[in-house]
Amino acid sequence: MLxxxxxxxxxxxxxxxxxxxxxxxxxxESDGSREMLxxxxxxxxxxxxxxxxxxxxxAEIKPxxxxxxxxxxxxVRFAGVPMGHEFTSLVLALLQVGGHPPKADAxxxxxxxxxxxxxxxxxxxxxxxxxxxxxxxxxxxMAVVNPRVRHTMIDGALFQAQVExxxxxxxxxxxLNGEPFGQGRMLLAEIxxxxxxxxxxxxxxxxGGRAAYDVLVVGGGPAVPPRRCTPRGRASAPVLRQSVSAxxxxxxxxxxxxxx
Numbered sequence: 001m002l003x004x005x006x007x008x009x010x011x012x013x014x015x016x017x018x019x020x021x022x023x024x025x026x027x028x029e030s031d032g033s034r035e036m037l038x039x040x041x042x043x044x045x046x047x048x049x050x051x052x053x054x055x056x057x058x059a060e061i062k063p064x065x066x067x068x069x070x071x072x073x074x075x076v077r078f079a080g081v082p083m084g085h086e087f088t089s090l091v092l093a094l095l096q097v098g099g100h101p102p103k104a105d106a107x108x109x110x111x112x113x114x115x116x117x118x119x120x121x122x123x124x125x126x127x128x129x130x131x132x133x134x135x136x137x138x139x140x141x142m143a144v145v146n147p148r149v150r151h152t153m154i155d156g157a158l159f160q161a162q163v164e165x166x167x168x169x170x171x172x173x174x175x176l177n178g179e180p181f182g183q184g185r186m187l188l189a190e191i192x193x194x195x196x197x198x199x200x201x202x203x204x205x206x207x208g209g210r211a212a213y214d215v216l217v218v219g220g221g222p223a224v225p226p227r228r229c230t231p232r233g234r235a236s237a238p239v240l241r242q243s244v245s246a247x248x249x250x251x252x253x254x255x256x257x258x259x260x
Contacts, residue, residue, distance in 0.1 A: 001039045010043070016098075016100050021097050032080070064077055077150075085129060108189065123152070124171050135172040138187060142191070
């Protein structure tokens with residue numbers, strides 16, 4: 001499913017795994033399951049620290065797969081094949097579950113660890129959505145850092161029945177414990193602020209009376225609102241030949257394979 005160039009880049013990233021990662025795939029007889037299995041087999045073949053277990057179980061949402069460290073419960077799940085813009089989300093999740101340190105400051109990570117209660121997030125995405133990966137990656141990181149957080153990425157094009165039942169009109173669309181939580185692009189700090197009622201006070205104290213700006217543009221034009229995408233349609237993103245950054249894990253989007 002992945003071409004040789006992308007496999008070579010992904011193999012280099014997987015060499016950064018510090019702990020074994022187990023992929024638990026819940027599959028059925030659908031074309032989506034066959035596509036998912038092909039991708040997961042490609043990934044598992046690239047590193048001895050990645051193990052794949054295929055389950056023909058009664059999981060609530062199939063096809064899907066979860067990532068976990070050995071001996072732990074899985075907390076990051078992908079319902080759908082995370083290609084296109086979400087391929088980077090998958091690679092980052094593999095690295096973080098495998099012990100590679102997330103690119104977030106210590107203060108933010110401490111805030112994530114201090115979140116109380118069981119938090120089960122679901123994010124509906126479109127694989128052609130450019131804003132969705134920011135949300136998916138933030139919630140995946142939270143699930144890796146805090147054992148009481150769970151996150152599932154859901155490809156709205158593959159799970160149309162859930163899209164209609166939940167009334168999802170645009171993506172990214174996030175649910176928390178089954179209830180609407182947010183819609184549109186959200187960064188990690190914004191998500192934490194919505195969850196942690198005491199965050200604004202601590203932030204004000206840390207600023208010591210100085211003005212705070214989300215974005216300061218000097219000489220720029222009018223602000224452009226974040227783009228929202230509809231959950232319908234499973235567009236393919238072309239493979240881009242570009243340089244990669246190990247720190248940010250910016251890698252080419254991968255094209256999808258259609259099964260006939």
